[in-house]
Amino acid sequence: MLYATSALIAACAVLTGIEAFPYGAPAGACSSMMPNHGAAAQPGAGPFQVTHNMPATLVRDVQYHFTVSSTDGTELRGIFCQVRNANDSADTRPYGMFMATTLTKTVDCSATFPGVGVYSALTHSSQINAANVSGYFILPAAEQAPELLNLFCTVVQTRPTFYVRIPSNSAFYSGAAVATTQATAATTAIPVRNLLL
Numbered sequence: 001m002l003y004a005t006s007a008l009i010a011a012c013a014v015l016t017g018i019e020a021f022p023y024g025a026p027a028g029a030c031s032s033m034m035p036n037h038g039a040a041a042q043p044g045a046g047p048f049q050v051t052h053n054m055p056a057t058l059v060r061d062v063q064y065h066f067t068v069s070s071t072d073g074t075e076l077r078g079i080f081c082q083v084r085n086a087n088d089s090a091d092t093r094p095y096g097m098f099m100a101t102t103l104t105k106t107v108d109c110s111a112t113f114p115g116v117g118v119y120s121a122l123t124h125s126s127q128i129n130a131a132n133v134s135g136y137f138i139l140p141a142a143e144q145a146p147e148l149l150n151l152f153c154t155v156v157q158t159r160p161t162f163y164v165r166i167p168s169n170s171a172f173y174s175g176a177a178v179a180t181t182q183a184t185a186a187t188t189a190i191p192v193r194n195l196l197l
Helices: 002-016
Strands: 048-052 064-070 078-085 097-099 104-107 121-124 132-138 148-158 161-167
Touching: 048 148, 048 161, 064 078, 064 148, 078 132, 097 104
Parallel strands: none
Antiparallel strands: 048 064, 064 132, 078 121, 078 148, 097 132, 104 121, 148 161
């Protein structure tokens, strides 16, 4: 009986197109930032917040730390983060590049948005089951970007409960792009012991 019930649940999931991604969101989420969990997104940010240490105007080629966290201890299971145009919600193109840390990995969105970097989004590399997770963002010197940017993250609390495109605590100016012939962005991962704010 238990086997039959499990098989029925699995079959229903296939028929309805429901998918779960315990090892990170696929590149197919690059435009909508929506998980394909067979449920509607919850309104607002719920018990989650996105905070960062970025200044009002970014310094190009400098890595900035950010954290997706719970305000009440609620555990999150997954994330999908991008930096986007803060003034135009219709502009879904991601900007800049992310650096993976513990429990995260980067996502290549170049198939959806030709010309963007291969590290243009960040997602979980395994189910997180923690109240916070951190990452790093860099805006390369030569990348053209809108004047005002913000960091947005989709947060999965449980498979049917998730919050889409939660904005960070503050938007930031991109600063002027600088012509360069050599990439200067830092690529050295910061030790895990330094990830806590």
